[in-house]
Amino acid sequence: MCGRCDRSPGKEKRETMAKKNDSGSKTEEFEKALQGDQAKRYVLRLYVTGSTPRSARAIRNLRKICEEHLQGRYELEVIDIYQQPELAQDADIVVTPTLVKRLPLPLRKFIGDLSDMEQVLKGMDITLKS
Amino acid sequence: MQQGKQRAYEELRLEKSPTGIRGFDEITQGGLPRGRTALVTGGPGTGKTMLAMEFLVKGATEFGEPGVFVSFEETQDELIANSASLGFSLPDLCDSNRMYMDYVRVERSEIEETGEYDLEGLFVRLSHAINTVGAKRLVLDTIETLFSGLSNASILRAELRRLFRWLKDKGMTTIVTGERGANSLTREGLEEYVSDCVILLDHRVTEQVSTRRLRVVKYRGTEHGTNEYPFLISERGFMVLPITSMKLDYAAAEERISSGIPRLDAMLGGKGFYRGSLVLVSGTAGTGKTSTAAAFADAACRRGERCMYFAFEESAQQVIRNMRSIGLDLSRWVKKGLLKIVGQRPTVHGLEHHLMTLQFMIDDYDPAAVVVDPVTNLTQVGTITDVRATLARLVDHLKGRKVTILFTSLTPGSADAEMTDVGISSLADTWLKLQNLESGGERNRAITILKSRGMAHSNQVREFLLTGEGIDLVDVYVGPEGVLTGSARVSREADEKAREAALRLEIDRLEADRRKRRALLEEQIARLRSEFEGEEKELEGRIHLETLKMETMFQKRKEMGISRKADT
Numbered sequence: 001m002c003g004r005c006d007r008s009p010g011k012e013k014r015e016t017m018a019k020k021n022d023s024g025s026k027t028e029e030f031e032k033a034l035q036g037d038q039a040k041r042y043v044l045r046l047y048v049t050g051s052t053p054r055s056a057r058a059i060r061n062l063r064k065i066c067e068e069h070l071q072g073r074y075e076l077e078v079i080d081i082y083q084q085p086e087l088a089q090d091a092d093i094v095v096t097p098t099l100v101k102r103l104p105l106p107l108r109k110f111i112g113d114l115s116d117m118e119q120v121l122k123g124m125d126i127t128l129k130s
Numbered sequence: 131m132q133q134g135k136q137r138a139y140e141e142l143r144l145e146k147s148p149t150g151i152r153g154f155d156e157i158t159q160g161g162l163p164r165g166r167t168a169l170v171t172g173g174p175g176t177g178k179t180m181l182a183m184e185f186l187v188k189g190a191t192e193f194g195e196p197g198v199f200v201s202f203e204e205t206q207d208e209l210i211a212n213s214a215s216l217g218f219s220l221p222d223l224c225d226s227n228r229m230y231m232d233y234v235r236v237e238r239s240e241i242e243e244t245g246e247y248d249l250e251g252l253f254v255r256l257s258h259a260i261n262t263v264g265a266k267r268l269v270l271d272t273i274e275t276l277f278s279g280l281s282n283a284s285i286l287r288a289e290l291r292r293l294f295r296w297l298k299d300k301g302m303t304t305i306v307t308g309e310r311g312a313n314s315l316t317r318e319g320l321e322e323y324v325s326d327c328v329i330l331l332d333h334r335v336t337e338q339v340s341t342r343r344l345r346v347v348k349y350r351g352t353e354h355g356t357n358e359y360p361f362l363i364s365e366r367g368f369m370v371l372p373i374t375s376m377k378l379d380y381a382a383a384e385e386r387i388s389s390g391i392p393r394l395d396a397m398l399g400g401k402g403f404y405r406g407s408l409v410l411v412s413g414t415a416g417t418g419k420t421s422t423a424a425a426f427a428d429a430a431c432r433r434g435e436r437c438m439y440f441a442f443e444e445s446a447q448q449v450i451r452n453m454r455s456i457g458l459d460l461s462r463w464v465k466k467g468l469l470k471i472v473g474q475r476p477t478v479h480g481l482e483h484h485l486m487t488l489q490f491m492i493d494d495y496d497p498a499a500v501v502v503d504p505v506t507n508l509t510q511v512g513t514i515t516d517v518r519a520t521l522a523r524l525v526d527h528l529k530g531r532k533v534t535i536l537f538t539s540l541t542p543g544s545a546d547a548e549m550t551d552v553g554i555s556s557l558a559d560t561w562l563k564l565q566n567l568e569s570g571g572e573r574n575r576a577i578t579i580l581k582s583r584g585m586a587h588s589n590q591v592r593e594f595l596l597t598g599e600g601i602d603l604v605d606v607y608v609g610p611e612g613v614l615t616g617s618a619r620v621s622r623e624a625d626e627k628a629r630e631a632a633l634r635l636e637i638d639r640l641e642a643d644r645r646k647r648r649a650l651l652e653e654q655i656a657r658l659r660s661e662f663e664g665e666e667k668e669l670e671g672r673i674h675l676e677t678l679k680m681e682t683m684f685q686k687r688k689e690m691g692i693s694r695k696a697d698t
Contacts, residue, residue: 049250058245081251085258092235093251095280099244111280112245123242 150188153370172331197267236279390429393603413564435498446471574615
């Protein structure tokens with residue numbers, strides 16, 4: 001079985017879901033991305049492995065960041081790759097936990113339990129409110 | 131302590147997982163350690179990925195063991211394309227669930243490290259891949275790439291250690307590839323984690339010719355050769371040349387086969403060459419080496435045996451055409467499939483590559499006789515020591531298979547004819563020297579047997595004649611002016627004939643004389659006899675007469691006595 005050619009049902013489903021939420025085409029996304037920091041919509045996916053302390057810590061840290069900085073303009077999906085291992089390959093996950101910022105572009109990956117918040121915010125291009 | 135260790139090794143008695151790679155399983159006595167991890171390391175472009183890929187492909191196709199290929203450097207499309215050039219169709223294997231490919235990309239520029247992490251993601255992917263196809267074999271190519279993508283080396287090291295243990299627990303026969311470091315086997319010291327089997331690939335260039343070599347650096351629980359084995363990557367995959375036949379333990383055949391030249395067979399103790407021996411035919415240009423070789427090939431085909439003819443100077447068609455001029459029709463053997471003429475110049479490849487190609491072609495065709503014409507062309511692609519060593523290997527390999535080999539060797543005109551520049555004469559069992567004898571304004575070919583192991587052979591120089599009906603050997607004349615060949619021989623032959631005729635005449639004359647004298651004598655005897663017979667008769671008559679006279683005299687005396695009344 002050729003991994004990359006494989007379109008698992010899970011992926012299909014999730015992609016349609018993502019499309020619905022993304023509300024539109026790439027051009028629209030791109031235009032939106034041009035509309036400045038405040039208008040940016042964040043599509044985030046966090047890949048964890050079950051309920052290990054490290055996973056739990058990553059989820060907790062991410063929730064905190066989202067609530068504090070991205071209120072109302074983020075979409076977060078937490079994926080347990082123990083449950084859906086095929087998604088690990090689709091998203092090219094090597095290290096856990098990994099946070100993938102699908103939008104706004106460019107795509108970025110944050111590995112680790114996200115405890116270095118400053119690093120995360122910098123990488124997410126979120127300017128701290130003074 | 132040492133003994134205890136030894137015993138522990140024996141108890142381990144590793145089960146092997148055959149790689150199916152030509153030659154590799156021979157040198158490792160069965161393949162890679164089953165259920166363990168082997169490290170394949172080497173510089174860039176040494177063939178690590180190809181070795182690993184073939185291990186998986188052969189596992190899937192020949193040994194019923196599906197495999198997972200995890201690539202950290204090449205994408206799937208690249209791998210598919212690269213493997214196609216070796217004759218492997220990866221998409222087919224993937225579609226039939228015999229192989230699973232996963233490309234793991236770790237791009238440092240996309241990654242922010244924000245805290246503690248582990249490689250569980252990789253574990254999950256491996257586990258998923260393994261379960262999907264029920265894999266028994268796994269390749270990680272090249273896992274060291276992770277070190278350039280992730281900065282926390284201590285986490286990585288701990289995780290890799292955990293990974294290898296996990297793979298061992300899963301019973302996966304694994305190949306991990308590593309890039310060779312400046313002073314270590316791998317850049318990141320992977321050899322610390324992989325302790326069962328380490329294989330080093332090397333690719334070096336000597337005198338503008340590249341050679342690939344493989345060495346088993348370590349193989350726990352297995353006796354393995356420490357030599358470097360040449361290998362090549364061809365359109366038929368990865369091939370290692372095992373040097374198992376260096377032991378000289380092949381059986382010596384008693385059977386003798388014809389050289390294709392009846393008179394030469396006669397010189398070789400009347401029976402020709404030994405089967406499975408190496409015959410070296412050396413000589414300067416134009417002495418008839420190729421013709422001798424072709425006669426030998428023809429004889430093999432006549433016996434119904436397969437023969438492989440490597441022509442390094444001529445194309446197959448050219449060999450056939452030229453040999454037709456001396457009455458050898460090789461094309462019929464080619465048509466029958468008994469003869470394969472391979473015409474190519476050795477300079478296009480490196481020596482090792484060339485000899486291995488030769489050997490694999492021979493192995494595939496499985497001939498009873500092999501001709502290499504001329505073997506000296508190989509020196510153009512390698513140093514003499516290399517050529518000697520590699521030829522010895524080829525020869526031993528072939529002798530082990532009871533293949534009779536004929537090498538022709540071109541001696542440069544200036545050099546001593548008995549100095550073959552390859553120095554392979556010591557390998558040869560039978561050495562025929564062809565030479566041009568120049569005298570009386572012409573050149574003539576001559577042949578001598580310099581040596582022939584294990585048989586009584588002629589020490590004579592024979593003139594070597596190429597005729598429209600084939601090769602013929604005739605006696606040469608040795609006179610006060612040296613060896614005579616060609617027209618000098620012919621004129622000497624005429625001289626001899628004249629002298630013989632004269633002698634014959636003289637003998638006839640003497641014989642006639644003898645007969646005449648005898649007749650004369652007989653005649654005299656007869657005359658004497660008849661004369662004597664006359665005399666004898668006369669004498670007999672006289673004797674008779676005298677006897678009568680005497681008797682008459684006695685009678686008269688008696689009668690007189692009676693009449694006188696004598697008292698006697």
